[in-house]
Amino acid sequence: MPLLVPPDSVSTDRCTIRRYRLGDGPELARATTASFAHLEPWLPWAQPRQTVEEAVVLVRQFVGRWLLAQDFVLGIWSPDGATLWGGCGFHLRHGPAQDGVAEIGMWIAAEQAGQGLGTHVLQALVEWGFSEWPWLRLVWKCDERNLASRRTAEKAGLQLEGITRGDDIAVDGTRRNTAWYAVLKP
Numbered sequence: 460m461p462l463l464v465p466p467d468s469v470s471t472d473r474c475t476i477r478r479y480r481l482g483d484g485p486e487l488a489r490a491t492t493a494s495f496a497h498l499e500p501w502l503p504w505a506q507p508r509q510t511v512e513e514a515v516v517l518v519r520q521f522v523g524r525w526l527l528a529q530d531f532v533l534g535i536w537s538p539d540g541a542t543l544w545g546g547c548g549f550h551l552r553h554g555p556a557q558d559g560v561a562e563i564g565m566w567i568a569a570e571q572a573g574q575g576l577g578t579h580v581l582q583a584l585v586e587w588g589f590s591e592w593p594w595l596r597l598v599w600k601c602d603e604r605n606l607a608s609r610r611t612a613e614k615a616g617l618q619l620e621g622i623t624r625g626d627d628i629a630v631d632g633t634r635r636n637t638a639w640y641a642v643l644k645p
């Protein structure tokens with residue numbers, strides 16, 4: 460089976476979405492640490508302080524998995540390319556890339572949140588995913604109580620397919636319900 464060799468980046472009028480490069484570690488550490496309070500309720504990986512060393516290792520993993528077509532993690536950058544405004548990705552959590560199903564994940568840095576960026580990026584990922592990527596179905600899932608995430612999915616045109624009960628563990632350790640959204644290639 461040939462490895463998927465996807466496009467590296469897409470730019471919109473508001474940001475650039477691109478795969479991570481060696482050297483992105485310090486900016487990743489800065490952005491996630493500055494956003495800890497905003498991310499912590501919903502993302503199990505958020506830490507009060509991510510060190511540069513930890514972020515450098517993470518970036519190496521992102522790059523490695525990208526090259527092996529195992530996972531496609533992307534950064535959301537300011538137009539001048541200097542500041543990481545968030546992260547997103549096409550994740551293979553529902554089968555191999557050849558099956559055409561990817562799950563989109565996303566976080567937006569605290570200082571950028573609530574200004575329409577998440578909706579904008581999700582719309583851009585859907586458009587990009589159905590044009591330059593081979594995706595046929597894009598999935599978005601979140602804790603049922605994550606209203607910002609749910610609203611972002613709805614505003615970007617994804618459809619609620621259902622809510623599964625007690626199927627995952629929330630960040631606080633309790634069982635949670637999961638809201639599943641998806642969009643199909645037109």
Ligand SMILES: CC(C)(COP(=O)(O)OP(=O)(O)OC[C@H]1O[C@@H](n2cnc3c(N)ncnc32)[C@H](O)[C@@H]1OP(=O)(O)O)[C@@H](O)C(=O)NCCC(=O)NCCS
Pocket residue numbers: 497498501502564565566567568571572573574575576577578579600601602605606607608610611614
């Ligand atoms: C979810 C997230 C990606 C959305 O990005 P964003 O840039 O903040 O979203 P937008 O500004 O595009 O807002 C989208 C909608 O959500 C609404 N919203 C934002 N925060 C909200 C909140 N706390 N409660 C309810 N609605 C909220 C906005 O008002 C907007 O809807 P509206 O235009 O009808 O008013 C971002 O808030 C985030 O990183 N959250 C923490 C991590 C996370 O939960 N990631 C998703 C995991 S599935």
